[in-house]
Amino acid sequence: MAEAQDSSRVERAPVIAAPEVAPQEAVTYPASPAGHRLVPHTADCIVEAWGPGRAACVSEALSALVESFASGTGSSEPRPMPLDAVPAGPADQLVSLLEDLIYVMDVFSVVPVGFRLVDTEDGGITGEMDVVPVDEVEEVGPVPKAVSYHELSMTGTSQRGWRCRVLVDV
Template sequence: MQRRPGRGHRRLPHTADVRFEAWAPTREECVAEAVAALVGTFVDPAGASPGPQREFRAPAGDDADLLVGVLDEVIFRMETAGELPLHTDVADDGAGGLVVRWRTADTDAVELVGAVPKAVSLHELRFGSGDGEGWSCAVTLDV
């Protein structure tokens, strides 16, 4: 069996909704990879030019709550501002929370290729580190 790369994501089989797994060496990189996985489930961002930078601060909390908060913010901004992240940088804020910076594109600039997510499901949500292989998460999106 081939070893997976140090950072990445993939879709997982699911009967009704959309499910993905993301992994990276650090918690912050794993959250950034999960954002890329989320966006990649329903749009093809190829060809879209990065626009303005946006910032979001997720307050200190349980790691899974931080992940859900960031992913929910992506969905919220898509619905209310018509923008999606093309590039994501995540940093620890020093107090247990996260500072997320996105380079965004208008939703009109990307091609729709799948069902648009409505929310992040808490059912079978997984996020954590283990086995010395960094961080990973598994997320189901309600579509």
């Protein structure tokens, strides 16, 4: 790498540059059994969600993502589309279903307005999302385009419930 030489010696005090935001800060969730929220990120969108089961938790994350950019439920009768994740690690299932949502929006020009997902006995997630044409909702924010693995987490048990955190590129 070519270096630009500067003869003037820098005389500044060293700076401790610890980020002011802790990377994996402890997250306190509200007492409600299921819910979601969007967490600030400089350029993109962080979704946090929680629910009593994996499917419930993912449903909340999907709803949060839609709320981040679209408002309204459409004027036409919503059309159901299948939404499934094969048995896999919970974080992989979360990524897979979020990516499915992004895919149908890009390719079919629809926006999901509701999710009905259940856990399957073999560890999968299955169900449907209700979609309406894109021009029936108001676009209120940047559209999600990809799901990041950066500090991705989805953990829980049937006793304690599930929680997830995922950064989505917009």
